[in-house]
Amino acid sequence: MATSSGKQKRSNNDDDDDDDDDDDADGYDLRLAVFDLDYTIWQTEMYQIHGPPQLRKTTTATTCSSTTTTTGVSKQQKTTPTTVVVTDRNNIPITIFDGASYALQYIHKLNNNSQNQNSNQNNYTNGVKNHIIRAAVASKTDEPQWAKQCMDWLTIDIVIDDDDNNDDSNNDEDEDHDKKKTTIARTIRTTTTRHMTLSECFDSNLIEIGFSNKREHFQRLHKKTDIPYQSMVFFDNEYSNITSVQKLGVKCIYTPNGMTKEAWDDALIMFNLL
Secondary structure: OOEEOOHHHHHHHHHHHHHHHHOOOOOOOOOOEEEEEOOEEEOHHHHHOHHHHHEEEEEEEEEEEEEEOOOOOOOOOOEOOOEEEEEOOOOOOOHHHHEHHHHHHHHHHHHHHHOOOOOOOOOOEEEEEEOOOOOEEEEEEOHHHHHHHHHHHOOOEEEEHEEEEEEEOOOOOOHHHHHHHHHHHHOOOEEEEEEEEEHHHOHHHHEEEOOOHHHHHHHHHHHOOOOHHEEEEEEEHHHHHHHHHHHOEEEEOOOOOOHHHHHHHHHHHHHHOO
16 A cells, blocks of 8 residues: 655556555545655755754845935835744755645645635535544654754745635625625635744644654554544655555555655545545
8 A cells, every 4th residue: 555656656656557456545534644754844854964953044135125205315225134944053954845845735724624614615625525634743763852843943834815714604694795795805815824833733742753663653643543544644755664554554655755746646546535
């Protein structure tokens, strides 16, 4: 039940078409998505950073803008935007893979929609039926404290639109008024973006970081959640971890080049969600 993601899956498994039939969901829903950290969620790996991670301010190109004073005099203002990045001790940035951001954003959006029980919209997101998917970590990183620090500092952008915050619980009110309100809301629909730390993206009690066998991580996750192994999916860049965990019945996706969008889509396909 292990598979490689995206193009690698298709190119490496041309002779394994019979095995693809074993990757269906067998009637189980996807309820727990579990991610390795080093070179699955982020790069580089903790053993490569030569010390605790650090926050480093960086500046971008100076920009100029004009303002007019009350006396009508135009003044030039120079601004030099600064950003804060997470780096190793050699000032090399530690970054989240785009595919990891995509998966975590997807989970957040899906769960947010599922919790909006009174929404007038269909309970679907991009054609996928909404239900709760919990996110967990199973990491054998060499430096657990450094990894936890990275999780507290590294962020992904979560896009929140007005539909996420609308409360349509007063459905018994005047229908004409509701229709007008909906029409106006669609016309002026806005979105906001906020930074969410990796720590916020995962259930706090489902973060397994420690140098032990990944099967032990999953046994603890199973005990904490009571979620069947068959309702779990696991992403890891180390194939030995994949082969170990899949023996429990977990759907596993091999990500040798880090988490990708295709890997997440493969997981949805496995559970007949895409």
